[in-house]
Amino acid sequence: MADQPTAPLYGLVAEFDSAPELLDAAREVTRAGYRKTDAFSPFPIHGLADALDFHDRRLSLIVLLGGICGLLFGYSLEYYTQVISFPENIGGRPYHAWVAFIPPAFETTILFGAFTAGITMLVLNGLPSPYHPVFNAPRFRFASQDKFFLAIEAADPKFNEAETRAFLTGLHAREVVAVEE
Amino acid sequence: MEGSQYPKGDFRAPLPIIGPGHSFRSITNKLTSVVLTKNTPKAWFAVMAIGFVLLNGLMIAITYLLFKGIGIWGTNIPVGWAFPIINFVWWIGIGHAGTLISAILLLFKQDWRTSINRFAEAMTLFAVVCAAIFPVIHTGRPWLAAYWLFPYPNAMTIWPNFRSPLIWDVFAVSTYGSVSALFWFIGLIPDMATFRDTAEHPLLKKMYGVLSLGWRGSARHWERYEHAYLLLAGLSTPLVLSVHTVVSFDFAVGIVPGWHATIFPPYFVAGAIYDGFAMVLTLAIPLRAMYGLRDFITDRHIENMAKVMLATGLVVVYGYSCEAFFGWYSGNEFERFMLKNRMYFGPMAWSYWVLILCNFLVPQIMWSKRLRRKTWAVFTAAMFVNVGMWLERFVIIVTSLHRDFLPSSWEMYYPTKWDFITLFGTVGLFLTLMFLFVRVLPLISIFEMRTLVTDKPAAAPQVEGH
Amino acid sequence: MTLDDIRTKLNGLEGRAYWRSLEELSGTPDFQQYLHQEFPANAAEFTDPAGRRQFLKLMGASLALAGVSACTRQPPEKLVPYVTQPEEIIPGRPLFYATSMPIGGVGMPLLAENHMGRPTKLEGNPEHPASLGATDVLAQASVLNLYDPDRSRNILNLGNEATWPTLTAALQTALAPLRSAGGAGFRILTEPISSPTVIDQMETLMTASPQVKWHQWDPVYGTVQGGAPDAQAIYHLDKADVVVSLDADFLGFGPTAIRNTKDFSSRRRMGTPTDALNRLYVVEPSLTLTGANADHRLTIKARDVYGFATALASALGVAGVPAAPAVSDDAGRWIPVLVDDLRAHHGRAVVVAGDHQPAAVHALARAINDAIGGTGTTVVYAAPVVATPRDGIASLRELVTDMNAGAVQLLLIVGTNPVFTAPADLDFLTALKKVPLRIHLGQQDDETGDECQWHVPEAHYLESWGDVRAFDGTVSLIQPLIEPLYGGHSFLEVLASINGVGGQSTQDLVKGYWTKAFNGQTKTKWTLQDREGRPFPTVDAFWRQALYDGFLASTSLLTGAVPTPAAPATPLSLTPPPAMTGLEIIFQPDPYILDGRNANNGWLQETPKPLSKVTWDAIAYVSPRTAERFGVMSFQRSGNGDLPLVEIQYRGRKAKMAIWPLPGTADDVVVVHFGYGRTRAGRVGTKVGQNLFTLRTSAAPWFDGGVELHETGEKYLIVSTQNHFAMEGRAPVRVVEAEEFAKNAKAVAELGAERPGPEVSLYKPFEYNGHKWGMAIDLNACTGCNACITACVAENNISVVGKDQVERTREMHWIRIDTYYEGDPSKPDGVYHQPVPCQQCEDAPCEVVCPVGATVHSDEGLNDMVYNRCVGTRYCSNNCPYKVRRFNFLLYSDFTTPELMAQRNPDVTIRSRGVMEKCTYCVQRINHARIDSKVQNRPIKDGEIKTACQQVCPADAIVFGDLNDPASRVVALKAQERNYGLLEETGTRPRTSYLAKVRNRNPALS
């Protein structure tokens, strides 16, 4: 495809054949000071995020909070319905039969926790995003099969099409293409 | 069924969890072709047909039920619960293996799980669907039970009774169902992307494109993805244990001799996994033959599952012995009589001994490595376990109820044809859903399989997080 | 067609007219279609019984079908007020009227509960000596006969509708020629009759035309074998310390049973362990309720009872007793013991002879009673209350002979159904066909009605005026509670029109007779005084009192003076019954269906027969040992199933019947029950069970030898509500010996596992500061008569489920009577009855497990069952150790038959499909009493609230009350050493408790 993009430039996308090559390239790119970068692989690659200097551990905390909310919701629901709203003598058990209240509260904890985990993950990843510039890379469909890609965005302060392209090619990229927005 | 993958005589040889000489490409092609291929195997149609016929049986049975009332079943007054609840517990149990494989084995870093977890999870999902039918239709007034069982603010200002194990069930089962579905879908996302990118037909592309949520395999995404996946696994593990514990409470909380036993929770959970693995095998063995997946679902998998089955089976048998011991040691006349009636002179004692045959004696063949590696042997054992675990619930529910405290109310229980149509109907529903799944979604997690590819320079990265 | 169409069609119609037109309407196709589309689908919805109840409350027929269609919006409901409201009626409040149920010619005194013109429930008349407030199964169920949709509705002439005038005209024209011949050729065949007014009318008729003959036939009550006793014995069992029964089921069967049970059980109820009990010896061929309550029971063939009686009589030194035939060893051991016991209790003992035994045995019994000083104290002999002829067999035989001889021109058959019930050898039907004009008056157009040119619907006793005498002679009045639903006419009406006084209403006739009686102008001279024995000032005062009480107190032989009947001949001159050989057959009426007259009564069909608990069928009892010959090994079954059909060959006649091994039946005896196998009974009773009248002969209507049993290899499904009769070493019924108990008061407590104290519970028990309802059931008093079951059915709108549902053990009775046998089945050591209603546990296992909270505790400790919240998981039933909960597996309640709806108790919700139900301690009665007490600003009196089962119980075995009222009877009972909780070791803390059974055995026999 044409090297001279017509539309505004999203960035350069380099293709690699193997996970290790991608990993090295990613390290180099980061060392070179590029920040607006991303790597794409058909399966999770150990250390790739580090290589891109990306760290995000917020998920655990959010899920914990979700779980706690679930617990509170479950138990207060039980307490309200059985003790406050309509207390009834059921088989001589006390209104606040806390022993019996444990299982449902436990289940709500899990429920809230799990869904927090799933949804938060998607939100943080900005999914769903059916359209993304990187899809414009001609061979990008292989990113979900057996090829590995590295992208440097035009928005990156250090980005200069010519230099960056040279730099990437230097990293034994199988091919480097410019991708438009 | 099929010849062994091992050099003759050498049973020490370490077994691969993936056939030799596989590349990312080959895995991708192989697994996507299962779905995207033009020619579906004849066997698929055959199974589908059976499933569909049975499913229609279920529909008819339920319609008739709603019209006439549950009197069409064999349930009566001493035996207020029978087939419906047996089926419910059986299906829920079957579901457990899926979660176990995808969650617990994940936490234990058992990488052989990767090629079976996907359809095991699907199995969980569909088993829960089948199970969830029963608590509703077994009630006298399903059209009310369907929503009165949930706490929602209403004009009567009345609420469900949270002291009742059935309400615990409602919470446990609905949580289990939805969390399993979530777990399953999250797992599917990257493979949906693969499908999106490999499918030719534009419509398929779009369809899988929507399902993939625009997944692009970004390193940042993978990072959070694995993190979330791990958390889900961590949450599902206590969940799956709690679900069958709660189910066992349905009985353990009752005062009926034969129900009122403290061993029930662990014993039920073990039973569930036992049955679950049996069902996974029942599905895996034909499936891998049908689609020639022996490279991915290797004899190693079969053997490992056989081992798990054996282990959990022994736990279950331990449960039986505990029941017997408690009954005897309690010195309680009702408990003791329950045992005698169940094992010795009761009119339904036969069911207990068939159960022992299916769940205890037959599976012992799995001790032999030779037989463990004979697919037909494993398959047969699994079938016995499936039946045995159903019978276990029959024994617990029916034989305990039909002779409880007052001899004057001792009666017999006989199922009607509608009981059977409903039971096999759900089997039909299960098969239908399962094979539809196989036809439209990747039955083996492709992206995880890629991590198993060993013939690459770099060591295969692990799925687990850091 | 829609609800409104139906309503408009029925609008404004009342009573008879309404039913008629609904009947016609329901014939029309679109009505059928309407029912089809509306009912099956929506019957499940609860808005439905709704419609029922309002309809009932306001007797607006149109409401019967209201509120059927179920949706979020309630359909409009209509209110149909009176045009002119009767003064006595307060809308929504029931009224009670005293009346009386004639059965076998004898009156059963009743109070009838009337809701806005609909009799819904019958109670015993507490003032009446023959009832003292109790009733029996038959009386309870008789209200359903009133509404029986299959009762005949039209006068039929050769099958065509006719009218009352045409009938009377036809009757008169037929009578005219006969009258000239002094009535020769005119015969009247009735049931036994004791009604003074009717008898008076008959006398008028027969004096006018002396050739008229009056025959009486009743296969159950009016039939004797070997001659009728010349005097009727009236027992004072409350005065008897020792009671000996010679094949007499005086506690279990017949209109006398209620008072007998009252008196007998008054001597079984203990206060302290040392209280004295009476002692009951029973000699009988097969187990009866009386036998089941015996302290000692001797099983001998019916034919040997005479021998036993003679042996006993001569051992007691009665003069002129014929030489006693040899008696069995057991009997041999008994005689001396009995003699000692009877002598030891001179004047406080009584011997009771069975109704089915020949006159000779009655004479012997009477002689013995004279000898042991019973006569005059524990028993009085009086002229029978039923008009002659009392020997139905003889009377019927005479009629048949005359009919065959062509001597009968006009036959009027009243009530009875001889075509079905007459002895087989008389071949009544052939004879009947020879009568030129046959008129049948009956509630059903039955087998006999079918064979008569004229059929006249007979009015139910709740629809007609009349009078009747109770077994003790008390004259009791019958007053109608409702216009004849189906336009029935009473015998009195027919008789009046024959006597040419048809112009008068039956009310006038009855009142007229008693006015004459008051003025002493009647043939029989009556002593008419008020309860204090003072004469009435005026006839009006007398009549008002009589109607209010429902009876004439001064006419009772129990309380009033007894006309001494002819003393028996001394020395005794007896005609010994003919000797019998071979296998013995004993004929019994079905306890509830009787001769088949109740075959269409679902309540009675489903009431378990005593002892065997079989429903919906007639069976043949044999001893377990005899049964083994036919492959029935044990009298226990693991569940309902097929039993072998045997062929009974007797005097060249054959019949097939399923055999049931009943413990305590003599070997080589087969007890068959007749009454089933009706061909024209109605939707419920037609073609149910086997007809045994085909075997019964006039020579030996009750028992005979020379019968043969043959295997047929065929099987027949027999369903019973209990299949396991052994206690399996558990002690649901706790039994102690009087001697032992007197020594050790703790004997009862020691029988069960120890009762867990409050400390076993994690939680501190709830406190009940207001009322605290509880119940105590005295197993020593309970005779197992089943009256409580039927009373509960009537009070609580309990549905009938039918044979196939009972087979699946889905019967709906809220209270059941468990029966357990002890010892060798062929010679049971003890038979125990235990009524089991909901135990109303304080720590109720059922409540905890209900997911929707449809069963919860009230603050008065009731285990409330909220039908409209129930979704039907049946978890509660599984967790109920007493299995007293009942489930509507299908749509059991009848939402389509308005006649049956009219019977329902408006204060109890009608349960629909898919909901659980159970005993509520009659919470509707509790609530009414509570409201009344609040409105009147007074506490609820002890005994003010009676549960239906308690109110009906002739043994006063059930006592309900407030456990927080230290003065209440129930508290006193629960304080007894005999008190124990059923399965209390399970920690359910039941509110219902039981008082253990104490047996007063004679050491000399044990």
Next chain:
Amino acid sequence: MSQIFPRSANATARLTIAGALGFVILLGWVVWTLMFSSWVTKQNEVVEQPVPFSHKHHVSGVGLDCRYCHTSVENSEFAGIPPTKTCMNCHSQIWTNAPMLEPVRASLRDNKNLTWIRVNDLPDFVYFSHEIHVHQGVGCATCHGRVDQMALTYQAAPLLMGWCLDCHRAPEKYLRPRDQVFNMAYEAPANQIELGLRLKKEYGVADVRHMTSCSICHR
């Protein structure tokens, strides 16, 4: 590779999700409001009667007491609907040939019941007793509203179980002196709660545990 979806797809996707959530919530809200809506409860709905009877005229105008027609309100669960006779007591004298009253006259003439439509209609598994409520100081107007102001009668209260419980849980909010029960114009005093508690004591109105027991209303 070419894009499968247009740029706008991202926005569309998120909107779809939001929309779905919104729809579910909306649905819930609709059902909820329906549950209490007067469409379901029939509150404030005037029902057509065979005779357009005006309580306003008879009570406020003529000044009849409730009990003149609803005779059994004090001593039966059922308040009672007047028999035709009661109407004709007066209407045989006045308005003797008002066409409006023809059905009434017809009823008496040919002894044919009048058929009214029930206005305050409880589900029939509910056992309500006028007797006890009237006796314990629950005014007619408390449940039936100002019937004396109703030209045509309608159901004033929702008659939902929650509505019943509101009073059964705290009767003091509504109790009035017995002599005021039939006073339609009665105004609750400022110290209603205080008064209510006093009357509750005086009339022996049971505690909340008793009043919320199921078997009080359902049998």
